[in-house]
Amino acid sequence: xxxxxxxxxxxxxxxxxxxxxxxxxxxxxxxxxxxxxxxxxxxxxxxxxxxxxxxxxxxxxxxxxxxxxxxxxxxxxxxxxxxxxxxxxxxxxxxxxxxxxxxxxxxxxxxxxxxxxxxxxxxxxxxxxxxxxxxxxxxxxxxxxxxxxxxxxxxxxxxxxxxxxxxxxxxxxxxxxxxxx
Numbered sequence: 001x002x003x004x005x006x007x008x009x010x011x012x013x014x015x016x017x018x019x020x021x022x023x024x025x026x027x028x029x030x031x032x033x034x035x036x037x038x039x040x041x042x043x044x045x046x047x048x049x050x051x052x053x054x055x056x057x058x059x060x061x062x063x064x065x066x067x068x069x070x071x072x073x074x075x076x077x078x079x080x081x082x083x084x085x086x087x088x089x090x091x092x093x094x095x096x097x098x099x100x101x102x103x104x105x106x107x108x109x110x111x112x113x114x115x116x117x118x119x120x121x122x123x124x125x126x127x128x129x130x131x132x133x134x135x136x137x138x139x140x141x142x143x144x145x146x147x148x149x150x151x152x153x154x155x156x157x158x159x160x161x162x163x164x165x166x167x168x169x170x171x172x173x174x175x176x177x178x179x180x181x
Contacts, residue, residue: 010134015126069096101127112137 016037023035068074074091081089097103112118114136120128121142132139
C-alpha cells in the first residue's frame with residue numbers, strides 16, 4: 001500500500017466543498033436552494049470569454065509552452081501591475097497557472113517552512129488556511145478595514161509584515177465573465 005507523506009494527514013475537507021455538498025443534499029431533498037459555495041452561482045461565462053478561447057484554439061500550435069505561462073499573458077500581467085503603479089517586475093518574476101489554489105500552494109510550499117507565520121487578509125478563500133495547515137505554517141487572519149467598495153485599508157497588515165511575518169497571501173478575484181476585483 002502506498003504511504004502518503006505526513007503532511008497529507010493535515011489536509012481537511014474544504015469548507016467550500018462541505019457547504020456545496022450540504023446545498024446539493026438539501027436540493028435533492030426538494031428544498032429551494034441557490035448555492036454560492038463553489039465559484040459563481042452556476043452561470044456560464046460571457047460570450048467574449050468563449051470568443052477569446054476559440055481564437056486561442058485556432059492559433060494553438062499544439063506545442064508545449066513555458067511552465068510560467070505564455071509571454072503574451074505575462075506581458076498582460078506586467079501591464080496591469082504597471083498601470084496600478086507597481087514597477088520593477090519582469091517576466092521572470094511572474095508565474096501563471098491553471099487556478100489560484102494550485103499557484104498559491106506552489107508559492108506557499110516554496111516560501112514557508114514549518115512554523116512560519118503567514119498573514120491572511122480578510123476576507124479570504126478558506127483554502128489559504130488549509131494550505132498553511134498542510135505545510136505546518138501558522139496562519140493569522142488580518143482584518144482589512146473597508147475604505148471604499150473595492151479598496152481596503154492594508155495598513156494593519158503592512159505593520160504586521162514589518163514586524164515578523166514571513167509573508168501575506170493576497171488574492172485578486174477574476175470572475176467567469178473576465179472582470180476582476
